[in-house]
Amino acid sequence: MQRSTVHLVRHGEVHNPDGVLYGRLPEFHLSELGRRMAAQMADHFERRRDDGANIVHLVASPLTRAQETAQPVADALGLGIITDERIIEAENRFEGMSRIRSRLRQPRYWPLLVNPFRPSWGEPYTRQAERVLAGVQDARRQAIELAGDAPDRPAEAILVSHQLPIWVTRLAAENRRLWHDPRQRECTLTSITSLEFVGDTIQRVSYVEPCADLLPGAANVPGA
Numbered sequence: 001m002q003r004s005t006v007h008l009v010r011h012g013e014v015h016n017p018d019g020v021l022y023g024r025l026p027e028f029h030l031s032e033l034g035r036r037m038a039a040q041m042a043d044h045f046e047r048r049r050d051d052g053a054n055i056v057h058l059v060a061s062p063l064t065r066a067q068e069t070a071q072p073v074a075d076a077l078g079l080g081i082i083t084d085e086r087i088i089e090a091e092n093r094f095e096g097m098s099r100i101r102s103r104l105r106q107p108r109y110w111p112l113l114v115n116p117f118r119p120s121w122g123e124p125y126t127r128q129a130e131r132v133l134a135g136v137q138d139a140r141r142q143a144i145e146l147a148g149d150a151p152d153r154p155a156e157a158i159l160v161s162h163q164l165p166i167w168v169t170r171l172a173a174e175n176r177r178l179w180h181d182p183r184q185r186e187c188t189l190t191s192i193t194s195l196e197f198v199g200d201t202i203q204r205v206s207y208v209e210p211c212a213d214l215l216p217g218a219a220n221v222p223g224a
Contacts, residue, residue: 001199003154004144006136007045008166008193011061011069012037012211013218023095024088030068033218037190037211042072044192044210045158049077054150057143057157059135061088069190070160086135087161091123117179125168125178132169135159140197163187169195173202188215 012034014022022028030038049055058079060070070081093112094100103109112121119125139157147155167185168178170193187193190211196204209215 002144002197004140004197005154005156006140006143006195006197007156007158008132008136008169008195009041009069009073009158009160010163010166010187010189010191011063011065011160012041012190013220014065016219019098019219021092021094021097021100023090023092024063025096027064029064031219033214034065034189035068037214037218038069038072040211040214041069041190041192042076044208045073046076052153053156054147054153055079055156055158056146057139057155058082058160059084059087059139059157060160061085061162063089063162066160066162070158073158073160084135084139084159086131087159087165089162090128090164093121119179125171128165129168129172129178132161132165133172136169136195137200140200166193169193170205170207173205188212189218189220190214 013031014028014034015031016022016028045055055077058070058074058077059082060066062083062085067081074081094103097103104113114120136159139159143155143157163185167187171178171180173195186207188209191207191209194206195202196206
């Protein structure tokens, strides 16, 4: 059966001096460090391609930070960027707010916290996983078509997305429960969560941090 891999990449650090949970808000650009992360992550994929990886398809969320993270990959690999709304950031009722922890102590926000398993403050985890996995499957099929007949070189696609959708997609792929402690997500800035397929079935999930050396001191708003 046809083998393929889809890499889910989180965007780089965003310029966000006020610590806003920016969610789907437009015009939140990468910081200088974020641009360095994107370039270093692109180098990682370029080395993989030079070592024989058959990377043929590149997709990004429509949000600015994802598009800016994808651009160095496009330049390094000579690929166009396809935009897919299905891999956008999760909806969040706290979008646009800063100092989220202090707001959670205010009674007017407590109704948003009644069901952390859904969650009640935003897009259901199940919906996020379903839409991202649909995008993953389409990207996988497109990569196979673009790669042609190369059984010894599995087709690979890269999808640049956001922390929460990537994390719940990984949980779903590993048949784990979707509700979780946001502080426990293994999905750092410009990390790569890879879904390895045989046919249309996920056989293995792997994770790497090509920018681990740039993470200390980076701003990392949970859920952003």
